[in-house]
Ligand SMILES: CCCCCCCCCCCCC/C=C/[C@@H](O)[C@H](CO)NC(=O)CCCCCCCCCCCCCCC
Ligand SMILES: Nc1ncnc2c1ncn2[C@@H]1O[C@H](COP(=O)(O)OP(=O)(O)OP(=O)(O)O)[C@@H](O)[C@H]1O
């Protein structure tokens with residue numbers, strides 16, 4: 001049965017179709033993009049699937065066994081179609097489920113598959129062609145198997161074509177991204193851990209800047225946004241970026257977010273030393289505790305993910321602290337604070353506000369705002385468009401940068417057990433709410449956490465609070481600031497005169513004269529930059545708001561109304 005609607009509006013399909021041995025009413029509201037049916041068994045449970053969460057629709061050949069049972073027998077030739085859709089389970093896990101409907105009328109069956117396929121065609125944000133990099137040695141060395149067994153079948157079900165590269169050495173993916181015809185792809189997928197993601201991110205951001213003529217070594221250079229989305233199939237040791245942006249490290253869930261074409265902008269920090277580009281960071285930039293753990297754990301790679309627990313225990317016992325000076329610019333443009341009770345969730349209004357500010361800046365110099373996902377053709381177009389206006393963009397951003405540099409800098413000198421700068425919460429299985437639970441994925445700021453010298457017992461209390469519901473910042477020896485840029489110089493490098501920049505030299509120099517050298521003689525620690533060590537302890541860091549995008553949607557609120565949803569009637573909702 002088809003209902004007539006005024007011209008221009010898409011009709012609603014309502015039919016009585018077979019499901020298993022029985023019949024049920026199935027509704028497709030094409031206007032609202034919702035497929036609904038009431039299961040004839042399972043207590044008459046109602047199902048609602050937004051068309052944006054349908055993976056695929058296929059005509060189905062019923063096998064002999066199915067045809068010889070129940071109602072099938074009465075039909076000369078039953079016609080059937082199968083809908084594959086996202087089923088949301090607990091803890092942000094997504095499954096791919098399927099349901100097969102049948103009927104005796106071939107036309108009706110065709111009408112249904114046609115309507116559903118047309119709705120899928122309208123989902124322009126979905127990728128059709130992906131470039132996949134697999135690190136076969138990440139985490140528990142399961143990357144290849146995970147991709148082949150759990151992800152590739154879903155991509156093929158969703159008619160996504162892929163070019164797959166199994167990496168042969170570190171930096172293989174990064175180097176390759178500077179050479180490939182990137183406009184051929186709607187996205188890049190990395191199968192591995194945070195290190196593998198970092199490689200792909202460096203490849204894409206680096207490529208974008210190179211093609212736009214931007215010098216990455218200039219710490220003040222305004223960077224050009226990278227619009228090719230990255231998908232992460234978690235197969236690493238920490239998988240912090242995946243966990244913090246999806247809410248779980250699960251290859252199937254991540255594959256489904258890629259298929260439905262989700263998009264999550266992400267802040268990226270650039271890290272420089274003496275006008276030399278070192279790295280980009282999206283999760284943790286950690287000096288002291290997390291730097292020392294990483295340095296020690298690199299020698300124990302053979303232990304797999306366990307290496308972090310081993311090195312963590314050793315580093316905790318060593319209880320090293322480091323003296324240095326940190327200067328930072330508070331992030332005044334953003335609405336939130338690191339002590340907020342609410343966390344960044346899907347559709348976060350604080351990140352939206354930052355996106356708007358960014359869009360306004362870009363509009364002023366004629367750049368198209370890239371907040372929404374564009375098709376491949378539009379991507380190429382907007383890129384050429386950017387070539388025309390890139391000089392205007394650079395000029396306005398440079399003057400904005402100079403103004404920003406003049407803004408307030410706070411300077412803190414001290415002895416620290418850990419200095420952690422996080423662009424996102426850094427939630428991961430070890431720390432489900434993260435190092436900074438209220439940090440935002442895309443607000444243009446980072447949370448700077450300073451853990452000052454304290455007793456082992458107090459430090460342990462702070463560490464433990466990173467793993468439970470208690471407030472890890474509620475200690476006299478812990479301070480947290482929301483910042484848009486910061487610089488750090490260790491006492492040792494200050495004494496050796498190797499400061500970050502001339503501005504830094506002046507600022508820190510004054511402090512050294514005010515506070516004569518102390519007796520701390522511990523060597524420098526190392527910076528842990530998203531799981532990789534940096535060669536320099538003196539660094540200059542700047543947060544670039546929404547520089548790149550992931551195939552994700554942020555962490556969804558726990559859907560409290562899910563139960564209510566399934567008990568309410570189809571008629572009520574449609
Ligand atoms: C009593 C237990 C307290 C445990 C406290 C655990 C807090 C865990 C916080 C994890 C934060 C991860 C942030 C993400 C960083 C990633 O960009 C990076 C790349 O993947 N991963 C690491 O650097 C890998 C970092 C891995 C850190 C593991 C830390 C393990 C600490 C163990 C301390 C043991 C103390 C025992 C005292 C009896
Ligand atoms: N074929 C390869 N051989 C050796 N190293 C590789 C290869 N491919 C990638 N790498 C490097 O391995 C490093 C670690 O990989 P990955 O991040 O996937 O796993 P992990 O370190 O176990 O996980 P995590 O980063 O989540 O802790 C990456 O920095 C990457 O540069």
Ligand SMILES: [Ca+2]
Nearest residue numbers: 267423440445
């Ligand atoms: Ca942020």
